[in-house]
Amino acid sequence: MTSPIRSLIASGTKVFLDSVDPDLIVKNRALGATGATSNPIIIADLVKTGRFDGLIKEAAQGGKSAEEIAWVVTDRLVSDAQKVFLPVWKETKGNEGWVSFELDPLLEDKNAPPHKERVAKYIQLGKKWSAGHQNRMIKVPATPAGIDALEELAAAGVTLNVTLIFSHRQYIAARDAIWRGAQRRSDGLAKFKSVYSIFVSRLDVYTEKAFPKLSKEAQGLVGIVNAKRIWRENRKFWAEHPTALEQEMIFASTGTKKMLDGSTPPAWKYVEAFAGSDIQTNPPKTNDEIEASGRTFSRNVDKLPSEEVLAEIDRVVDMDQLERDLMAEGLEKFADPQKKLIQLVQAKIADLNAA
DSSP: OOOHHHHHHHTTOEEEESOOOHHHHHHHHHHTOOEEEOOHHHHHHHHHTTTTHHHHHHHHHTTOOHHHHHHHHHHHHHHHHHHHHHHHHHHTTTSSOOEEEEOOGGGGSTTSOOHHHHHHHHHHHHHHHHTTOSSEEEEEESSHHHHHHHHHHHHTTOOEEEEEEOSHHHHHHHHHHHHHHHTTOTTTTTTOOEEEEEEOHHHHHHHHHHOTTSOTTTTTOHHHHHHHHHHHHHHHHHHHSOOSSOOEEEEEOOSOOOOTTSOOOOTTHHHHHTTTSSEEEEOHHHHHHHHHHTOOOOOOTTOOOOHHHHHHHHHHOOHHHHHHHHHHHHHHHHHHHHHHHHHHHHHHHHHHHHO
16 A cells, blocks of 8 residues: 555655654655754753764853853754755756745844844855855744845855745745845756745634634635735746756645644645645654555645635635734744843753763
Protein backbone atom coordinates (compact mmCIF):
# COMPACT_ATOMS: atom_id res chain seq x y z
CA MET A 1 0.00 0.00 0.00
CA THR A 2 1.23 3.49 -0.86
CA SER A 3 2.24 5.60 2.13
CA PRO A 4 -0.34 8.40 2.73
CA ILE A 5 2.40 11.04 2.73
CA ARG A 6 3.80 9.64 -0.49
CA SER A 7 0.31 9.79 -2.02
CA LEU A 8 0.13 13.45 -0.91
CA ILE A 9 3.44 14.11 -2.63
CA ALA A 10 2.28 12.20 -5.71
CA SER A 11 -0.74 14.52 -5.89
CA GLY A 12 1.65 17.44 -6.48
CA THR A 13 2.25 18.72 -2.95
CA LYS A 14 5.73 19.37 -1.59
CA VAL A 15 5.91 18.43 2.09
CA PHE A 16 8.12 20.54 4.36
CA LEU A 17 8.51 19.57 8.03
CA ASP A 18 7.56 22.15 10.66
CA SER A 19 10.59 21.21 12.76
CA VAL A 20 14.38 21.03 12.66
CA ASP A 21 14.67 18.18 15.13
CA PRO A 22 17.59 16.18 13.66
CA ASP A 23 15.86 12.83 14.22
CA LEU A 24 12.53 13.97 12.77
CA ILE A 25 14.29 15.53 9.79
CA VAL A 26 15.83 12.16 8.90
CA LYS A 27 12.54 10.32 9.52
CA ASN A 28 10.44 12.68 7.40
CA ARG A 29 13.04 12.95 4.65
CA ALA A 30 12.73 9.17 4.32
CA LEU A 31 8.96 9.62 3.90
CA GLY A 32 9.53 12.14 1.10
CA ALA A 33 9.70 15.55 2.83
CA THR A 34 11.84 17.97 0.82
CA GLY A 35 12.31 20.90 3.19
CA ALA A 36 11.81 22.19 6.72
CA THR A 37 11.25 25.32 8.75
CA SER A 38 12.17 26.57 12.22
CA ASN A 39 10.88 29.04 14.79
CA PRO A 40 11.71 29.87 18.44
CA ILE A 41 9.11 27.44 19.82
CA ILE A 42 10.71 24.58 17.88
CA ILE A 43 14.20 25.58 19.04
CA ALA A 44 13.05 25.93 22.68
CA ASP A 45 11.45 22.47 22.65
CA LEU A 46 14.72 21.02 21.39
CA VAL A 47 16.78 22.89 23.99
CA LYS A 48 14.54 21.45 26.73
CA THR A 49 15.54 17.92 25.73
CA GLY A 50 19.11 18.48 26.90
CA ARG A 51 20.49 17.14 23.63
CA PHE A 52 22.27 20.41 22.93
CA ASP A 53 23.65 21.16 26.40
CA GLY A 54 27.21 20.66 25.14
CA LEU A 55 26.79 23.31 22.45
CA ILE A 56 25.23 25.72 24.97
CA LYS A 57 28.00 25.15 27.53
CA GLU A 58 30.73 25.62 24.93
CA ALA A 59 29.19 28.89 23.72
CA ALA A 60 28.72 30.14 27.30
CA GLN A 61 32.36 29.37 28.12
CA GLY A 62 33.27 31.40 25.05
CA GLY A 63 31.67 34.44 26.66
CA LYS A 64 28.46 34.57 24.65
CA SER A 65 25.25 35.92 26.18
CA ALA A 66 22.06 33.88 26.47
CA GLU A 67 20.57 35.77 23.51
CA GLU A 68 23.65 35.10 21.36
CA ILE A 69 23.61 31.42 22.37
CA ALA A 70 19.95 31.13 21.32
CA TRP A 71 21.06 32.16 17.84
CA VAL A 72 24.08 29.83 17.92
CA VAL A 73 21.74 26.89 18.60
CA THR A 74 19.24 28.04 15.97
CA ASP A 75 21.96 28.45 13.36
CA ARG A 76 23.41 25.01 14.11
CA LEU A 77 20.06 23.20 13.95
CA VAL A 78 19.02 24.91 10.72
CA SER A 79 22.46 24.28 9.18
CA ASP A 80 22.31 20.58 10.09
CA ALA A 81 18.85 20.31 8.51
CA GLN A 82 20.16 22.06 5.41
CA LYS A 83 22.78 19.33 4.99
CA VAL A 84 20.07 16.66 4.89
CA PHE A 85 18.09 18.55 2.22
CA LEU A 86 21.02 19.87 0.19
CA PRO A 87 20.97 16.90 -2.25
CA VAL A 88 17.30 17.71 -2.95
CA TRP A 89 18.19 21.37 -3.51
CA LYS A 90 20.91 20.37 -5.99
CA GLU A 91 18.73 17.80 -7.75
CA THR A 92 15.86 20.28 -8.22
CA LYS A 93 18.26 23.16 -9.03
CA GLY A 94 16.97 25.18 -6.10
CA ASN A 95 13.26 24.53 -6.41
CA GLU A 96 13.09 22.35 -3.28
CA GLY A 97 15.40 21.37 -0.45
CA TRP A 98 15.08 24.61 1.53
CA VAL A 99 15.18 25.15 5.29
CA SER A 100 13.72 28.37 6.68
CA PHE A 101 15.53 30.51 9.25
CA GLU A 102 13.34 33.02 11.06
CA LEU A 103 14.76 36.49 11.68
CA ASP A 104 14.66 37.97 15.17
CA PRO A 105 11.00 38.07 16.32
CA LEU A 106 11.93 40.69 18.92
CA LEU A 107 11.95 43.21 16.07
CA GLU A 108 8.16 43.06 16.39
CA ASP A 109 8.12 43.41 20.16
CA LYS A 110 6.28 46.39 21.66
CA ASN A 111 9.60 47.84 22.83
CA ALA A 112 11.34 47.40 19.48
CA PRO A 113 12.88 50.44 17.71
CA PRO A 114 10.96 52.75 15.34
CA HIS A 115 9.79 51.53 11.92
CA LYS A 116 12.80 52.68 9.87
CA GLU A 117 15.24 51.08 12.29
CA ARG A 118 13.27 47.82 12.23
CA VAL A 119 13.38 47.79 8.43
CA ALA A 120 17.14 48.40 8.42
CA LYS A 121 17.65 45.65 11.01
CA TYR A 122 15.61 43.14 8.99
CA ILE A 123 17.77 43.90 5.95
CA GLN A 124 21.00 43.63 7.93
CA LEU A 125 20.01 40.37 9.64
CA GLY A 126 18.61 38.86 6.45
CA LYS A 127 21.91 39.39 4.68
CA LYS A 128 23.89 38.16 7.68
CA TRP A 129 22.04 34.90 8.26
CA SER A 130 21.75 34.00 4.57
CA ALA A 131 25.42 34.62 3.72
CA GLY A 132 27.28 31.47 2.69
CA HIS A 133 24.18 29.25 2.70
CA GLN A 134 22.98 27.59 -0.49
CA ASN A 135 19.62 26.24 0.68
CA ARG A 136 18.59 28.53 3.54
CA MET A 137 15.44 30.61 3.22
CA ILE A 138 15.12 33.72 5.35
CA LYS A 139 11.76 33.99 7.05
CA VAL A 140 10.39 37.53 7.36
CA PRO A 141 6.94 38.40 8.80
CA ALA A 142 4.34 40.26 6.71
CA THR A 143 4.35 43.18 9.15
CA PRO A 144 4.82 46.79 7.97
CA ALA A 145 8.55 46.67 8.76
CA GLY A 146 8.99 43.17 7.38
CA ILE A 147 7.26 44.02 4.11
CA ASP A 148 9.28 47.22 3.73
CA ALA A 149 12.49 45.18 4.01
CA LEU A 150 11.57 42.64 1.33
CA GLU A 151 12.51 44.59 -1.79
CA GLU A 152 16.08 45.22 -0.63
CA LEU A 153 16.52 41.67 0.59
CA ALA A 154 15.26 40.22 -2.69
CA ALA A 155 17.50 42.62 -4.65
CA ALA A 156 20.46 41.37 -2.59
CA GLY A 157 19.74 37.79 -3.68
CA VAL A 158 18.26 36.60 -0.38
CA THR A 159 15.73 33.76 -0.78
CA LEU A 160 12.63 34.72 1.17
CA ASN A 161 9.80 33.02 3.01
CA VAL A 162 7.22 35.63 4.00
CA THR A 163 5.36 34.40 7.06
CA LEU A 164 2.44 35.56 9.20
CA ILE A 165 0.21 36.13 6.15
CA PHE A 166 -3.49 36.14 6.94
CA SER A 167 -4.96 38.24 4.14
CA HIS A 168 -4.95 38.90 0.42
CA ARG A 169 -3.72 42.45 1.11
CA GLN A 170 -0.62 41.21 2.96
CA TYR A 171 0.15 38.70 0.23
CA ILE A 172 -0.07 41.30 -2.54
CA ALA A 173 2.13 43.79 -0.65
CA ALA A 174 4.77 41.12 0.06
CA ARG A 175 4.75 39.61 -3.43
CA ASP A 176 4.99 42.96 -5.21
CA ALA A 177 7.88 44.10 -2.98
CA ILE A 178 9.80 40.88 -3.64
CA TRP A 179 9.13 41.06 -7.38
CA ARG A 180 10.45 44.63 -7.50
CA GLY A 181 13.58 43.50 -5.71
CA ALA A 182 14.00 40.37 -7.82
CA GLN A 183 14.14 42.46 -10.98
CA ARG A 184 17.08 44.37 -9.50
CA ARG A 185 19.18 41.27 -8.76
CA SER A 186 22.68 41.44 -10.21
CA ASP A 187 22.54 37.72 -11.12
CA GLY A 188 19.20 37.92 -12.92
CA LEU A 189 16.23 35.68 -12.19
CA ALA A 190 17.74 32.24 -12.79
CA LYS A 191 18.09 31.51 -9.04
CA PHE A 192 15.16 33.62 -7.84
CA LYS A 193 12.85 31.75 -5.45
CA SER A 194 10.22 33.05 -3.05
CA VAL A 195 7.45 31.51 -0.94
CA TYR A 196 4.50 33.01 0.91
CA SER A 197 3.27 31.33 4.10
CA ILE A 198 -0.49 31.71 4.42
CA PHE A 199 -1.83 30.72 7.84
CA VAL A 200 -4.92 28.52 7.76
CA SER A 201 -6.23 26.92 10.95
CA ARG A 202 -5.84 30.11 12.98
CA LEU A 203 -8.50 31.71 10.80
CA ASP A 204 -11.02 28.99 11.57
CA VAL A 205 -10.35 29.18 15.31
CA TYR A 206 -10.84 32.95 15.07
CA THR A 207 -14.04 32.96 12.98
CA GLU A 208 -15.71 30.54 15.38
CA LYS A 209 -15.49 33.23 18.06
CA ALA A 210 -15.70 36.41 15.96
CA PHE A 211 -18.36 35.35 13.46
CA PRO A 212 -20.60 32.81 15.22
CA LYS A 213 -23.46 33.58 12.80
CA LEU A 214 -21.72 31.61 10.04
CA SER A 215 -23.75 28.54 9.19
CA LYS A 216 -22.56 25.04 10.00
CA GLU A 217 -21.76 24.60 6.30
CA ALA A 218 -19.48 27.68 6.20
CA GLN A 219 -17.94 27.64 9.67
CA GLY A 220 -14.51 26.02 9.56
CA LEU A 221 -13.99 26.76 5.87
CA VAL A 222 -12.85 30.40 6.00
CA GLY A 223 -9.16 29.51 6.33
CA ILE A 224 -9.37 27.10 3.41
CA VAL A 225 -11.30 29.49 1.15
CA ASN A 226 -9.00 32.41 1.95
CA ALA A 227 -5.84 30.39 1.29
CA LYS A 228 -7.16 28.85 -1.94
CA ARG A 229 -8.14 32.25 -3.30
CA ILE A 230 -4.67 33.62 -2.55
CA TRP A 231 -3.15 30.48 -4.10
CA ARG A 232 -5.14 31.17 -7.30
CA GLU A 233 -3.94 34.78 -7.36
CA ASN A 234 -0.35 33.62 -6.88
CA ARG A 235 -0.59 31.13 -9.73
CA LYS A 236 -2.08 33.78 -12.02
CA PHE A 237 0.57 36.39 -11.22
CA TRP A 238 3.56 34.11 -11.79
CA ALA A 239 2.05 32.67 -14.97
CA GLU A 240 2.12 36.24 -16.25
CA HIS A 241 5.65 36.80 -14.85
CA PRO A 242 7.40 33.47 -15.54
CA THR A 243 10.59 32.55 -13.66
CA ALA A 244 12.91 29.55 -13.81
CA LEU A 245 11.94 28.40 -10.31
CA GLU A 246 8.44 28.18 -8.83
CA GLN A 247 7.25 31.05 -6.65
CA GLU A 248 4.96 29.19 -4.28
CA MET A 249 2.48 29.38 -1.48
CA ILE A 250 3.22 27.59 1.76
CA PHE A 251 0.07 26.35 3.43
CA ALA A 252 1.07 26.83 7.07
CA SER A 253 -0.72 26.19 10.34
CA THR A 254 -2.07 22.94 8.91
CA GLY A 255 -2.44 21.18 12.25
CA THR A 256 -6.07 20.95 13.38
CA LYS A 257 -7.15 22.61 16.63
CA LYS A 258 -9.98 21.89 19.09
CA MET A 259 -13.17 23.79 18.31
CA LEU A 260 -15.44 25.63 20.75
CA ASP A 261 -17.84 22.72 20.93
CA GLY A 262 -15.00 20.48 22.08
CA SER A 263 -14.66 18.60 18.81
CA THR A 264 -11.39 18.31 16.88
CA PRO A 265 -11.44 18.04 13.07
CA PRO A 266 -9.58 15.08 11.57
CA ALA A 267 -5.81 15.56 11.38
CA TRP A 268 -5.94 15.56 7.59
CA LYS A 269 -8.60 18.33 7.21
CA TYR A 270 -6.21 20.99 5.87
CA VAL A 271 -3.68 18.59 4.40
CA GLU A 272 -6.40 17.03 2.24
CA ALA A 273 -7.92 20.41 1.30
CA PHE A 274 -4.65 21.73 -0.16
CA ALA A 275 -3.38 18.51 -1.70
CA GLY A 276 -2.09 18.85 -5.23
CA SER A 277 0.14 21.90 -5.45
CA ASP A 278 2.75 24.10 -3.80
CA ILE A 279 4.03 23.43 -0.25
CA GLN A 280 2.60 22.29 3.06
CA THR A 281 4.59 22.76 6.27
CA ASN A 282 3.10 20.10 8.50
CA PRO A 283 3.83 19.65 12.21
CA PRO A 284 5.50 16.29 12.98
CA LYS A 285 2.38 15.14 14.86
CA THR A 286 0.22 15.90 11.82
CA ASN A 287 2.53 13.92 9.55
CA ASP A 288 2.45 10.99 12.00
CA GLU A 289 -1.36 11.04 12.13
CA ILE A 290 -1.62 11.31 8.34
CA GLU A 291 0.76 8.40 7.90
CA ALA A 292 -1.28 6.31 10.33
CA SER A 293 -4.57 7.20 8.65
CA GLY A 294 -4.13 4.92 5.66
CA ARG A 295 -5.71 7.58 3.44
CA THR A 296 -4.85 8.22 -0.18
CA PHE A 297 -4.70 11.89 -1.12
CA SER A 298 -5.60 13.40 -4.48
CA ARG A 299 -5.71 16.95 -5.85
CA ASN A 300 -8.15 19.26 -4.06
CA VAL A 301 -6.28 22.58 -4.00
CA ASP A 302 -8.30 24.07 -6.87
CA LYS A 303 -11.71 22.99 -5.53
CA LEU A 304 -13.82 25.54 -3.65
CA PRO A 305 -17.06 25.10 -1.65
CA SER A 306 -20.43 25.87 -3.20
CA GLU A 307 -21.31 29.36 -4.44
CA GLU A 308 -23.75 29.64 -1.53
CA VAL A 309 -21.03 29.00 1.04
CA LEU A 310 -18.64 31.40 -0.68
CA ALA A 311 -21.31 34.11 -0.80
CA GLU A 312 -22.06 33.62 2.90
CA ILE A 313 -18.39 33.89 3.88
CA ASP A 314 -18.02 37.07 1.82
CA ARG A 315 -21.15 38.53 3.39
CA VAL A 316 -20.49 37.66 7.02
CA VAL A 317 -16.71 37.72 7.49
CA ASP A 318 -15.01 41.11 7.71
CA MET A 319 -11.54 40.28 6.34
CA ASP A 320 -10.09 43.65 7.37
CA GLN A 321 -11.14 43.02 10.95
CA LEU A 322 -9.85 39.46 10.72
CA GLU A 323 -6.42 40.65 9.56
CA ARG A 324 -6.18 43.30 12.29
CA ASP A 325 -7.18 40.92 15.07
CA LEU A 326 -5.07 37.99 13.91
CA MET A 327 -2.02 40.19 13.34
CA ALA A 328 -2.32 41.60 16.86
CA GLU A 329 -2.56 38.07 18.24
CA GLY A 330 0.11 36.81 15.85
CA LEU A 331 2.65 39.46 16.86
CA GLU A 332 2.27 38.51 20.51
CA LYS A 333 2.75 34.85 19.64
CA PHE A 334 5.68 35.90 17.42
CA ALA A 335 7.80 37.81 19.96
CA ASP A 336 7.00 35.99 23.22
CA PRO A 337 8.51 32.61 22.21
CA GLN A 338 11.87 34.27 21.48
CA LYS A 339 11.86 35.85 24.96
CA LYS A 340 11.04 32.46 26.47
CA LEU A 341 13.81 30.81 24.44
CA ILE A 342 16.36 33.30 25.79
CA GLN A 343 15.10 32.75 29.35
CA LEU A 344 15.36 28.99 28.84
CA VAL A 345 18.95 29.31 27.64
CA GLN A 346 19.77 31.48 30.67
CA ALA A 347 18.37 28.80 32.97
CA LYS A 348 20.31 26.12 31.11
CA ILE A 349 23.55 28.04 31.51
CA ALA A 350 22.92 28.39 35.24
CA ASP A 351 22.18 24.67 35.60
CA LEU A 352 25.23 23.66 33.57
CA ASN A 353 27.51 25.95 35.58
CA ALA A 354 26.12 24.56 38.83
CA ALA A 355 26.61 20.95 37.76
